[in-house]
Amino acid sequence: MIETKNLTKTFDNFTAVDSLDLKIETGEFFGLLGPNGAGKTTTISLLSTLLLPTKGEILIDGQKLTRNRPDLKRKISVITQEYSMRQDMNMDEIMEYQGRLYFMSRKEIKRRTEELLEFCDLIKFRKRTVRKLSGGMKRKLMVCRALLTDPEILLLDEPTAGMDALSRRQMWNLLRKLNGKNLTILLTTHYMEEAQNLCSRVALMDHGRLEEVSTPSALINSLGNYTVDEFSGDETKSHYFHTREEAIAYLSGLSGQASLRETTLEDVFVERAGRHLMPS
Numbered sequence: 001m002i003e004t005k006n007l008t009k010t011f012d013n014f015t016a017v018d019s020l021d022l023k024i025e026t027g028e029f030f031g032l033l034g035p036n037g038a039g040k041t042t043t044i045s046l047l048s049t050l051l052l053p054t055k056g057e058i059l060i061d062g063q064k065l066t067r068n069r070p071d072l073k074r075k076i077s078v079i080t081q082e083y084s085m086r087q088d089m090n091m092d093e094i095m096e097y098q099g100r101l102y103f104m105s106r107k108e109i110k111r112r113t114e115e116l117l118e119f120c121d122l123i124k125f126r127k128r129t130v131r132k133l134s135g136g137m138k139r140k141l142m143v144c145r146a147l148l149t150d151p152e153i154l155l156l157d158e159p160t161a162g163m164d165a166l167s168r169r170q171m172w173n174l175l176r177k178l179n180g181k182n183l184t185i186l187l188t189t190h191y192m193e194e195a196q197n198l199c200s201r202v203a204l205m206d207h208g209r210l211e212e213v214s215t216p217s218a219l220i221n222s223l224g225n226y227t228v229d230e231f232s233g234d235e236t237k238s239h240y241f242h243t244r245e246e247a248i249a250y251l252s253g254l255s256g257q258a259s260l261r262e263t264t265l266e267d268v269f270v271e272r273a274g275r276h277l278m279p280s
């Protein structure tokens with residue numbers, strides 16, 4: 001279990017993460033959502049001990065995480081937004097290099113590499129250098145590399161940013177499979193469809209603070225499960241309803257162009273951003 005208590009990070013006079021109290025259960029698939037600058041990446045950096053908190057603490061399975069706890073740090077792997085891999089190395093070499101950093105035996109590196117590349121559908125590309133991999137393959141390789149040491153928790157900062165629709169779906173399938181094997185996953189994303197599809201719970205952050213923690217379906221339900229979009233000129237106005245009947249009754253009373261659909265997490269995000277999640 002990951003727990004943050006009053007977790008705070010201040011840069012000079014600016015508070016990027018403000019008194020964050022969060023509990024993520026073992027085996028959860030958890031999403032950290034919020035507008036640009038909300039403090040998501042900073043939170044990931046704190047959880048991976050890349051940054052140290054100004055105040056508060058992080059507990060992993062009830063024990064305080066610090067840079068001097070290699071046993072706890074080993075439970076956590078992080079995949080950042082940058083591709084931090086040598087271009088001239090092939091997949092096997094990337095994995096071996098990583099394994100040596102963690103003092104793993106040759107035999108163990110080979111065994112895990114085989115298993116992970118197979119699991120991630122990369123085995124036939126193992127001799128390809130990073131330079132020649134597609135963006136999607138590089139991301140999958142980063143997942144393999146992060147899992148080499150067999151962590152219990154995977155932190156992912158925008159794992160599908162810039163990916164095409166097909167690669168994104170392949171990554172979703174891979175992350176779902178990993179979560180199915182009881183890997184705890186915490187990701188940040190700007191894609192609400194991604195959070196709605198993958199996450200069992202999401203946290204909405206803004207200005208470093210936690211606004212709400214809930215399930216995607218409860219958030220959608222709070223707005224209303226049915227949406228009528230009313231189109232006039234360049235503008236679309238969305239109206240939300242709790243029942244299909246109410247939505248249809250409203251729709252039938254409209255004279256202009258309009259359509260009925262299911263409400264999405266993106267609607268929740270947009271509505272809240274309009275009200276109070278707006279970056280200042």
Ligand SMILES: Nc1ncnc2c1ncn2[C@@H]1O[C@H](COP(=O)(O)OP(=O)(O)OP(=O)(O)O)[C@@H](O)[C@H]1O
Pocket residue numbers: 011014015016034035036037038039040041042043
């Ligand atoms: N090293 C730093 N020094 C000063 N300010 C920083 C530093 N790192 C982050 N910040 C500031 O902290 C705030 C939160 O940044 P962070 O990257 O955590 O947001 P985010 O939610 O991940 O945003 P995005 O969605 O754009 O990636 C921003 O205003 C950012 O400018």
